Amino acid sequence: MPSLIAKSPLDGKSLTMGGVTLAEAVPGPITSVAPFAGREAELSQALRSLGLSFPAPNTFNESSGDLIVWTGRDQAFLIGPLLEGLPAATTDQSDGWAALSVSGPDAAAALMRLIPLDLRVAAFPPGRAARAPLNHMAAVIWRDGEGFTLLVFRSMAQTAWHEIETAMKALAARAAVGA
């Protein structure tokens, strides 16, 4: 039986320009987790077995490659593990998002052309996450080491790529003339 061929939103593209590297990321299965009413403690208990905790607004936490990021009111994305029977409403979001990794010394400067947040490390340190507009798109962003991981709607992946690339080009051109 032939299987259906899977395609990622951006075919695994990557691009380095100036002090920024933009690449499609493969973060693993994404499950939305929203605790059922009154079962928050139970959910936290279940997450603890993975070394995770339900994230406070604008934060994420991770443990041995698994990650959970706040995405909205009583809602988080669990990225990596697939857990059955959580006391929460769960949906598969793995295919709904294009994941982008933006790294390098000018990563924050590039993204701050599109995202109206202070993404410099002092204001957006490890552990910080946000739902924020990436120009006109809804995005999830968290600090990933020296850089950032972003999730945007899969259908908008090309636009997101184009806009970040444009910001990178401008930064590289500025660097070339010392502006």
Add this chain to the structure above:
Amino acid sequence: MRIAGKGLIDRGTPVRFRFDGVDYSGFKGDTVASALLANGVRLMGRSFKYHRPRGVLTAGSEEPSALLEVIEDRQQTPNVRATVQEIFEGLEVKSQNRWPSLRHDLLSVNDLAAPFLSAGFYYKTFMWPRAFWEKLYEPVIRRAAGLGSLSGRHDEAAYEKAFAFCDLLVIGAGPTGLMAALTAARAGADVILADEDARMGGALLSDSGMIGGIAAPDWAAQVLAELATLPNVRLMPRTTVTGAYDNGTYGALERVGLHLPSTGDLPRECFWRIVAGRAVLATGALERPIAFENNDRPGVMLASAIRTYLNRYGVVPGKRITIFANNDHARQTARDLMAAGVKVAVIIDSRPDAALVEDCPVYAGAVVTGTRGRMALTGITVSHKGGNLHIDTDCLGLSGGWNPTLHLTCHMNGRPVWDATLAAFLPAPGAVPGLIPAGAASGVFSTQACLASGAEAAQAALQAMGHATADAALPQAEDAPYAIQPLWAVPGKGRAWLDYANDVTVKDVKLAAQENFASVEHMKRYTTQGMAPDQGKNSNVAALAVLADATGRGIPETGTTTFRPPFSPVSIAAMGAGGKAEGFAPQRFLTSHGASVERGAPMIEAGLWYRPSYFPRPGETTWRQACDREVAMVRGTVGVADVSTLGKIDIQGADAARFLDFVYTNTFSTLPVGRVRYGLMLREDGHVMDDGTTARLGENHFLMTTTTAAAGQVMRHLDFVQQAFCADWDLRTISVTENWAQFAVAGPKARALVNSVLDQPADFPFMACGAVSIHGTPARLFRISFSGEEGYEIAVPARYGEALFRDLLARAETMGGGAYGMEALNVLRIEKGFITHAEIHGRVTAFDIGLEKMISPKKDCIGKAAATRPGMLGPDRQQLVGLKAVGDAALTAGAHLFTPGAAVNRANSQGYVTSVGWSPTLGASLGLAFLQNGRARRGEMVRLVDHLRKIDLLCEVADPVFHDKEGAKLRA
């Protein structure tokens, strides 16, 4: 001409540029204005209305006269201030508002007609014939007046937008700003120092004095060097803070690439939004001219501008210079000139008690009453107590005092306060929350006082933010008092310019007062004073002083007009950076996009999505041929369409069913697991919001489908209803639209096609749903139809979308079927009488579309009460009907319906057509329409009139369901 050894320009780097077709040479660090003056060019422009020859008045961004066009390959940028544009190798600039040339401008005839062209002239003269205004007068006037011109082409250049954050934003990098930035930076605060100039230092760059024992420009360089090494400081030169907004947000325009030859990716400009904890306004002050007859000749400029050209650029704009002032400050210009060996013929000081001791003659209590020299100043007439005398001079420096640059403090409706001692307006305290005016911007004019004021402002800002402070040692600097006696306009008969940019004279302002445009806002609009690109920076205070005098009121009672953002012009391209063409909104692509494009399908926009319009086959020359074939294909065999754009909302929780009962008009709590039901949703005002199907995947688990258009609106609505009305329910909603690629398979052979891809054949009854698998991939199958044929929708995780689409198409084609696009989809649903947002456009009720019985009497729902209000039901409503054309005639959407015989006018409109299509199935043009009392009028003929397309025909009112009224095919 240049003075050897003076100035901050890079004499080692000559730069060639072109002005009005002539090559000139300057140095790196020059502006167009300084380089032209160095080359002896004094005529740089023509005035707005009278086409008077003009030179440069200032040395800063407030320049009203020397406005130029910058010419590039694909760009033509008008109204560029010669005092702001830096020269670079190959720069080409052109004077504007003249024809055929700057020296010989035919429209300078306007100047001779000046007696007729005073304020209000147009309003009084061009009254009739009425039609002439639009057709003749206005075009002629617009052609005669005006400034630069555009290239007429799209602006394809790169622009940028960006955000920045800091503790302290320091606006202006003169003595005040440098000291404020240094104080805050040394205390460890996150500082942005923004300055509109290419080189930071502000007035210090024009200053011949000493600070802390070193030359002022050197002190500035030293401070900047220290700031540049600090990681907590960002220096933003060429960046004008243009507006103050709420919550410490400031708009700023950075000239990124305008001082360089254009290179592809380098943005021309960047529009910044800077969010600051506090800000220090260290914008300095602007010198103002004095009005007297013919005070606008090339060669007449501000005394401070002469000083800047001398000390910063090493340029003197004349050989025999005169100064006319009402204050002490202008003396320094004369002293600097004489120290550089330049002849100063005389200082004319309007104050009778002015000091007379200078190294040149000083006339106290004297005024300049006139000038000579049409293309360039040759002499002035001076009146003093001994009588009138003529003085030869080629450059006259004016100083009527200083206006603090307080514009930003007025951006949130703050009104400046008059200070009689300084003869100037000062910022109102607390005018913009968090913005602290300091230095000259706050009316403190000596360098020493500015340094102290900057340090103090920074300390205050740090304390207000709870940030640590550090003591800053103040260096010693010039601390002369500022002595002034107001002089706004020298009395006289001729024209004395107030607003150089818009050609407004003292007479015009007096005329406004005489004709009772006595309020400052009325005077502004009547005379156009302050409405040019400089926004009255050079003229506002003098104009209102003249108005105050003419109306017998004081200046404080007269008040000022309102300063609004932007402080200086901002190009729309910078504010809209990235938003051109496709950049206007995100593009949403289906997983099947590539496969559709490969098949030649034209993609059309549906909201942000791109969807295939139709799939042309060889031999088909029009979209209609493809569409007709695709409709027949679905009705006859099988068709496949990507319907992933429909919104999908996952709803879970013990109260999920109860919630659906509340948001839908009909009942979902009774829906069995594994079944799908059509639902209708109302807004709170009782009108239809959206419709769609919802599947019950589990006892407490539903999947709602919305229309493509309303996916976001419905998601927001559900969130609102949950938070506002049922916050304590056990309920979770989330969009899963993007996770699934979903394909409609419709037609008599749909079941065979679906089963051919499923691992286990499914035998689903109509409106059933369930989990299936395709080549081992878990999928969802729904038996629903939007075409009227037996229909299925198959959903797979989006990564498999393209593969499944290609597989389904290949299989369909072997069965005589294929892909169908939006056009066919639309015809299919019109034949079946299914609605879209063309029908549920926001003004229709459930009653209007014949679905009022779907509002369950057994329960409440959102919109139910409002839907029963008087006027929402009954024969007066326009109700959904089908329309069928007679013969080959084509109905048109948007046409209005009339009773045959009735006059065709607005009042007689009986309704309108919402959707139309040619039905190959019925061989007629069909439509859906809203018609007054329409359901009772089936079989009647109505008159369809489309004024836009010039169509007028009779058509038959019908049941909206034309195809398979009993639904036998759906249930096959």
